[in-house]
Amino acid sequence: MDEIEQTIKNGDAFLQKDKFMDSIREYTKAYELMKEDNGDKAELCYKLSQAYYALEPKNPENSGKFGKESLAIHEKLKESDMIVMDYLNLGYIYMDAKKLEESEQFFSSAIKKADEDEDPVLFSMSLNALGELYSKWKGRTEKALEIYNKVIEISKGVEDWDNYFEAMRGKISIEREKDPDKAFDLSMEALDFIDTICSKIKNKKEKKDLVRSLEFMYDLASDMAMEKEDVDQAMKIAQRLNSV
Numbered sequence: 001m002d003e004i005e006q007t008i009k010n011g012d013a014f015l016q017k018d019k020f021m022d023s024i025r026e027y028t029k030a031y032e033l034m035k036e037d038n039g040d041k042a043e044l045c046y047k048l049s050q051a052y053y054a055l056e057p058k059n060p061e062n063s064g065k066f067g068k069e070s071l072a073i074h075e076k077l078k079e080s081d082m083i084v085m086d087y088l089n090l091g092y093i094y095m096d097a098k099k100l101e102e103s104e105q106f107f108s109s110a111i112k113k114a115d116e117d118e119d120p121v122l123f124s125m126s127l128n129a130l131g132e133l134y135s136k137w138k139g140r141t142e143k144a145l146e147i148y149n150k151v152i153e154i155s156k157g158v159e160d161w162d163n164y165f166e167a168m169r170g171k172i173s174i175e176r177e178k179d180p181d182k183a184f185d186l187s188m189e190a191l192d193f194i195d196t197i198c199s200k201i202k203n204k205k206e207k208k209d210l211v212r213s214l215e216f217m218y219d220l221a222s223d224m225a226m227e228k229e230d231v232d233q234a235m236k237i238a239q240r241l242n243s244v
Helices: 003-016 020-033 039-055 060-077 080-096 100-116 120-135 141-157 161-178 180-199 204-213 215-227 231-242
Strands: none
Touching: 003 020, 003 039, 020 039, 039 060, 039 080, 060 080, 080 100, 080 120, 100 120, 120 141, 120 161, 141 161, 161 180, 161 215, 180 204, 180 215, 180 231, 204 215, 215 231
């Protein structure tokens, strides 16, 4: 293992321990040793962007700088999937920094690129990101709802359950503010649909892994049951999760 690889490995270890300053120090050492704009450097820029984002979530100066450098390299290399991921990374950076217009531009670019590449999974992922932004943007929740409904339709068609249930969570959260009973009914329908999906999976481990990855849907339904002071229903929801 050469010096650059070892330094990046050190940075990764610090990042996993949430030691963001230490990870940035190691990543910066590796960055200064890299001379060529290649895939490895783009990946390192992405890691630097993420480390700065974790350290200073409200300040996009450094996280945005390295995120944009990663994007520039991936564009040069014409790596379509990574270009979309860079746009999404930048969108979230600027969203958390409350720079909503900039965030919207990056998410919209991700949507456009994924659509051009005819990648339904990245397309839905990018739409979900824009939906999340609009759900936090005063006066745009109806647009968010439209986006989530579109993702639900697209992702169901290609059995992309990660994006499907992410969109369901977003939709339910918006409906929860307007009509808690409707939102709760939607959450229970979502759990029923998870049961339907699981009934078609023969491998027990795959079935359990799917349910565990969607645990947030059970938590959401349980929270709403408790808000309704329906303790029995909340317990039944917990039992559904643990019975898989």
